[in-house]
Amino acid sequence: MEFSFGASATKIITTTGFSSLEGGDAIMLVVACILLYLAIWKKFEPLLLLPIGFGCLLANIPMSMMASTDTGGLLNFFYQGVKHEILPPLVFMGVGALTDFGPLLANPATLLLGAAAQIGVYVTLIGAVYLGFNMHEASAIGIIGGADGPTSIFIASKLAPHLLAPIAVAAYSYMSLVPLIQPPIMKFLTTEKERKIKMEQLQPISQTVKIVFPVVVTIVCCLMLPGVTPLLGMLMLGNLFRESGVTARLHETAETHLINIVTILLALAVGSSMTADSFLRIETLKIIVLGLLAFSIATAGGVIFGKIMCKMTGGRVNPLIGSAGVSAVPMAARVSQKVGSDADSSNFLLMHAMGPNVAGVIGSAVAAGVFISLFGDTVAPETHAAIADVIGTVEPGAKAAISQVVEALKH
Amino acid sequence: MEFSFGASATKIITTTGFSSLEGGDAIMLVVACILLYLAIWKKFEPLLLLPIGFGCLLANIPMSMMASTDTGGLLNFFYQGVKHEILPPLVFMGVGALTDFGPLLANPATLLLGAAAQIGVYVTLIGAVYLGFNMHEASAIGIIGGADGPTSIFIASKLAPHLLAPIAVAAYSYMSLVPLIQPPIMKFLTTEKERKIKMEQLQPISQTVKIVFPVVVTIVCCLMLPGVTPLLGMLMLGNLFRESGVTARLHETAETHLINIVTILLALAVGSSMTADSFLRIETLKIIVLGLLAFSIATAGGVIFGKIMCKMTGGRVNPLIGSAGVSAVPMAARVSQKVGSDADSSNFLLMHAMGPNVAGVIGSAVAAGVFISLFGDTVAPETHAAIADVIGTVEPGAKAAISQVVEALKH
Amino acid sequence: MEFSFGASATKIITTTGFSSLEGGDAIMLVVACILLYLAIWKKFEPLLLLPIGFGCLLANIPMSMMASTDTGGLLNFFYQGVKHEILPPLVFMGVGALTDFGPLLANPATLLLGAAAQIGVYVTLIGAVYLGFNMHEASAIGIIGGADGPTSIFIASKLAPHLLAPIAVAAYSYMSLVPLIQPPIMKFLTTEKERKIKMEQLQPISQTVKIVFPVVVTIVCCLMLPGVTPLLGMLMLGNLFRESGVTARLHETAETHLINIVTILLALAVGSSMTADSFLRIETLKIIVLGLLAFSIATAGGVIFGKIMCKMTGGRVNPLIGSAGVSAVPMAARVSQKVGSDADSSNFLLMHAMGPNVAGVIGSAVAAGVFISLFGDTVAPETHAAIADVIGTVEPGAKAAISQVVEALKH
Amino acid sequence: MEASISAAASVSVLAMAVIFAVLVILIFTIQALVKLMPYKAPPPAPPRLQTAASENSDQDDHVAAITATLAMHMGKSPSEFRIVNISQR
Amino acid sequence: MEASISAAASVSVLAMAVIFAVLVILIFTIQALVKLMPYKAPPPAPPRLQTAASENSDQDDHVAAITATLAMHMGKSPSEFRIVNISQR
């Protein structure tokens, strides 16, 4: 190799990112800056969208080797944790450690609202198929309506990894937009009188029930839908750390530094998958439209089922808590509170809305489980290929050895 | 693939866990619930047994892909950290960061009590061979008498990985039962007069000695028994973080969030190895019986050596501190304190018992080192196989390539 | 296998570390103890040099399987994080989270001092080539003059992994010696009058600029020198966590437990590469001499450029802040403060020196980027070989399979 | 297209049915749990704010908790310092 | 040897040039940023330490912050205890 001044200068110039910056890269750098702007100044789920945006920025600097597809690169390494479905369950353990299922236990019927809101998932699924996506892709897009980041990432990386980036970005963006998306739908579907309904105070729940609950949910739901065990099981383990009262150390770690570390890795990995190739496609636009549809229908589904429960209980349920069934904890519950107190300033719905709100998390995990039961095994070959990818770097060695053998045998 | 309503319904029904739930799985789910009960309501080492029990629960939900043997599954991933002996040394680093060796340094002769308690390991070894286990298995079972979780897991995963689950569960369970197991043995072997012996106050130790100690232990013990270096070296590194006074940041992390994170991963991995196949065997019963034997003999060994030291020092050593030599820090030292103050309420043995207590940790690490020196290399081929397992997924590729070569050559 | 008393005793004796302790190992154990002494009693960068020294201690206990080259060993596992350039960027994220670029933004011209101090890197590069190192090795040695641990480790593991140990030790040792190395040079190159120059108070900086700054640096520098993206990008991400004000959770984790965990792993890995083979060489002595040269020239370069800036601004810049351009944050800035207040006790240079100090971090990252642009791709084959090493354990299996094929074909 | 939309529709109906089924089972389980393990009000706390003494004893708990917290942070023994003046609301 | 030293020298000159070029670009960028987004002094704080009332309101913030911190550590609700006597310097 030559190190003359001229040769070196040429080398440096030809290896700058500018030398191979294409239009797509430049657009993606702008997209990254928009995400950062939304995260920082508009407070759109900043804990996720800031590192996602920064990961996108790094991935789209040409020759930086930071895209999720750059084998041997730093973010490719983190991306393995998404690809092999390790990071989303760990985030869910932290979510479980942060979640109080008390309001749900005090009013278990609100689980139905968490179920009803899943209608958003399936209307979107049909819409996605109508727009030309295949069933696996449509499922991964539909789950945006579950309003649950880790669940969306888990299902996308399992069923449609090539759509991971737009699905994750849409899911987190719309979760932040819940205070804008939901109120008009809620007001349109309810009467002033319904919105003014005051609900009875929740009954207290014994600590024993709170401890037994995560174990029972795990056994019941995971036996019926085993595919969702990594997600739902870890959620419930985190909650057991919280409620058992004997694992304070583990609880504290799970809900603080462990979830923070995993969030950083997960968000950077998702961001690193936002390359021009995968993101600047007509599919991304479709996903953004479908995601909005998903959130809207989910909200409507929850509110309408809330009206049904209102009727059936003789007016003891305020339909506004139904919209909280989309999950997006605790934002959606706060929206219920807000719309309720707008109708009657003495109406406190927050705790009542927390029931459907956490029910929505379980509901979309169950919806994810149904998808895995239906489509999970049919991607087994793809998953295999994915694993081979990771450690596929050895293959050249093996192949070289084999070709040596072949050469040797030829003589 | 068909997605008719009927076909889909059949798919969901045939992929529920119920459809393939066998008797063994059901029994293991009950075992998991018993472990959770003991951890939460009986406070049996909850920091370990709660996640172990939950890992067992997840692993035994059919088709959940959460057993330690399910390649590609979440808990299989954590299990690699046990298999490759990464997690136990990291736990030990945290233990070292939490341990004050001051009482041991103030009365170094108590190291002999930590040595004497290891007799439990070897009587159990002979018993295990008598019950039909081979020498490697017997060693791994014997080390339960060392009363040290990470050491037991380290040795079991090295010498008898197929017995990891029952050994780990027995070790942690009996550690919790120390307050029940030890007192009758201690009272049986000592006289009222011996139990009333008051010990002199411990001399203060200079900080310099406390700093030099972990380095010296590492050099002395690891040079003599190199196999135990990962375990003992990391224990001493953690202690050096604590005592050096210049690494407060690392000390704090090692003794809090790092050990907590590693504990969660380790315990889930151990729990995931508790499958019906590996656990519902007559060997498990034998191990449970042998584990109780190990703890009892270890306690007796410590107390008897304590009596010898009492005699030789002209009555200046209370034999009750001998039982603390089993380790089980700090439970066993508290038992010494309790039995001592039962005999004479003004008798404070706690600090004196902390010496043999932490000596017991070093003692069983040394015992582990002896086993590794004797048997460690003879499992080298097995270990190799184990490593091949992890990244064995590439082998199919290589094999396929090779068979292509063979095919090509045939023509 | 025989387990007679005699055979077992022989086994234990032949497997002690003593049986294969060679002179080199013994010397390295002494070197490890010297490092520990310097870290604990002389406070030489103890957060790094203590675990590096302890890693060296463990690695040089014969048969402990703790050297970075012992495949399957604990520290070899951590070493993968260095080899694949994962740990240094994570440390840099923590450094970014800990760094306030405010003083630099208030006086951006101080970036030139951070650039000028890089002259130490290049004079050393030429010196290293003169002493017989090749260009890759010389670059890795030169970067010691950047006075930045993670950058040095990153470049060494990329361009000259066989020199990692002496380079890392030299870098951290001289960083600790900055208060001894710099003052004589600073006093020699400045006049009493220059040292007494008082600088104007820094202008306040808007929070918006502080937020935009890390994004802009990433785009500008990484586009020009893409190879440094893992390092500089993660530094800036950590800083964005800090300044954005919306990711307090991630900021706290990045600057405390995450950087602590990564530091433990990184330092142990570096220590484990300090084996007799790699460290007890004439090259190590050369590197130690060159490292001192690097720091001295860097200091001189900064001070001389400070004098130029002093002249050009009509005496408004105190040349003493130039020496802080070597980085070694915040030690070098404190040295500027100290030497300044020695000349005039009412002279407060600390905040003014923080500008060039953090500029030095960016400066040496840019210098690293230049090296990667020039030499980064030419090591691609080596890097490939390195990756094959990691998962090379499968190769024997593949080779065995291949030889079986060959055997089969022979018949 | 027609076919796949009808497939999507049947999957959707089925999935909603499964979700409701699973969650209804969960509702009944929770109701059974709540019935089996009812909430028991803790024994009435000793009257507070009535006498200075009782308030103090109560405050002592809080002071102890804060003291321990700070002791941990300060790396000192809790016995080395004392916090006063944290009054009950 | 000669040749490689001269190569090293030309690499060094080039590298220093690149470093200065990159950092000069950065300087201009920062200067532009600072000009575009100038520092605005926050609105003057209400006068402190003048009246007991204003001091109290200010102190309330700090008390609230400490209370929240301790509440987190104590695992209790912030409403359960009250800190007084943290006076402004």
Added chain:
Amino acid sequence: MEASISAAASVSVLAMAVIFAVLVILIFTIQALVKLMPYKAPPPAPPRLQTAASENSDQDDHVAAITATLAMHMGKSPSEFRIVNISQR
């Protein structure tokens, strides 16, 4: 079986011997260390609790520590608030 039990017994005797040997070496090493680096009582602390002044200066340390701790948590500068009323036990 007989044979393997006798093997187990000889391994056990040997292992206990090794353990005692290693730990006895450790005992002697520790005793040497303690003799070489004896404990030196720290210089007597200035008398406390005698005068208000000394107590105050002592308390200042604790106040400083707590202040720093809280400052860290509050993300504010320690100079911004002041804690009083932590009295020495």
